[in-house]
Amino acid sequence: MLTLQEHTLLSKSPAIPGLSFRGFAGEGDYPKMLAVIEAGKHIDQVERSDTLDDIRRNYSHLTNCDPYTDMLFAEINGKVIGYNRVWWEKQEDGTLLYNVVGFLHPDWRRKGIGAAMLQHAEARMRQIAASQPASGQEFFQVWANGSEHGLRALLENQSYRPARYFCEMTRDINEPLPEAPMPPGLEVRPVTEAHYRPIFEAANEAFRDHWGFVERTFEEEFPNWLEDPDFNPALWKVAWDGDQIAGMVQNFINAGENAEYNRKRGYTEGISTRRPWRKLGLARSLLVQSIAMFKEMGMSETALGVDAENLSGALKLYQSVGYKEVKRSMSYRKPLD
Numbered sequence: 001m002l003t004l005q006e007h008t009l010l011s012k013s014p015a016i017p018g019l020s021f022r023g024f025a026g027e028g029d030y031p032k033m034l035a036v037i038e039a040g041k042h043i044d045q046v047e048r049s050d051t052l053d054d055i056r057r058n059y060s061h062l063t064n065c066d067p068y069t070d071m072l073f074a075e076i077n078g079k080v081i082g083y084n085r086v087w088w089e090k091q092e093d094g095t096l097l098y099n100v101v102g103f104l105h106p107d108w109r110r111k112g113i114g115a116a117m118l119q120h121a122e123a124r125m126r127q128i129a130a131s132q133p134a135s136g137q138e139f140f141q142v143w144a145n146g147s148e149h150g151l152r153a154l155l156e157n158q159s160y161r162p163a164r165y166f167c168e169m170t171r172d173i174n175e176p177l178p179e180a181p182m183p184p185g186l187e188v189r190p191v192t193e194a195h196y197r198p199i200f201e202a203a204n205e206a207f208r209d210h211w212g213f214v215e216r217t218f219e220e221e222f223p224n225w226l227e228d229p230d231f232n233p234a235l236w237k238v239a240w241d242g243d244q245i246a247g248m249v250q251n252f253i254n255a256g257e258n259a260e261y262n263r264k265r266g267y268t269e270g271i272s273t274r275r276p277w278r279k280l281g282l283a284r285s286l287l288v289q290s291i292a293m294f295k296e297m298g299m300s301e302t303a304l305g306v307d308a309e310n311l312s313g314a315l316k317l318y319q320s321v322g323y324k325e326v327k328r329s330m331s332y333r334k335p336l337d
Contacts, residue, residue: 094136
């Protein structure tokens with residue numbers, strides 16, 4: 001195991017005066033992490049609104065990750081300028097993914113620091129992989145926004161290649177809505193606490209067909225739901241066929257983003273339909289109902305993200321109700337040999 005507390009310089013780090021590396025030091029690092037995220041998001045054209053509470057909540061629910069062994073911090077004369085974190089997950093098809101997410105202050109990019117940190121992350125992920133039973137393909141994985149040109153160049157220089165593309169789409173709330181009646185026999189009902197587990201399990205079942213699906217349990221995810229400030233089941237559109245959930249849209253509003261970017265956006269996300277109710281127009285109807293709801297609430301636009309290669313035809317569905325692509329992101333992967 002790499003014990004960062006015992007070392008102040010990585011073996012392949014650039015010779016920069018004052019540069020050192022260390023491990024995670026606890027909650028006192030959260031404000032430093034937030035400062036690095038804030039410093040880079042504008043130049044990277046990444047729209048996000050993080051708070052200390054967000055970071056604290058996320059790090060209290062990590063899966064397959066111990067921040068004390070799986071994080072690396074870069075400092076210049078004792079000031080944090082970057083960090084990364086690794087974790088692993090297993091897809092439904094047995095593929096093992098070793099993920100890394102990282103941030104580096106723009107003033108310290110293109111100096112070899114990011115490459116050294118990524119190589120260190122790969123070394124840690126190889127350690128983790130050595131303890132996992134072989135079950136299929138294994139990849140390093142990093143997610144990048146299309147506008148993160150520096151990160152993409154770094155990844156491609158380190159032999160990562162795009163494995164999948166995703167579109168962020170938005171829709172003007174005032175554009176006309178198409179007719180989209182509910183399929184016969186189905187109805188939307190208000191969500192109650194008793195529905196949380198059935199909704200989770202129905203969504204899990206529906207998304208099992210999607211690329212990159214990783215199984216989660218209700219016990220793992222439910223605490224995140226309750227603590228997430230965007231959690232508002234009153235906005236969800238869940239369709240029932242008798243006592244069976246047929247499909248849903250788990251709508252939400254990110255108030256922090258709306259305030260920071262001076263907009264009124266509602267997210268029509270978590271769109272899923274279980275197999276017996278597909279090809280009936282259910283997702284289209286629930287999506288149109290969601291857009292109409294947000295219009296009544298005074299929103300000016302809706303947004304969603306979609307796998308550009310989704311085999312269910314989701315991209316065409318969203319385009320058919322007025323969504324247009326505004327940004328693109330990608331999953332970069334590299335085989336773990």
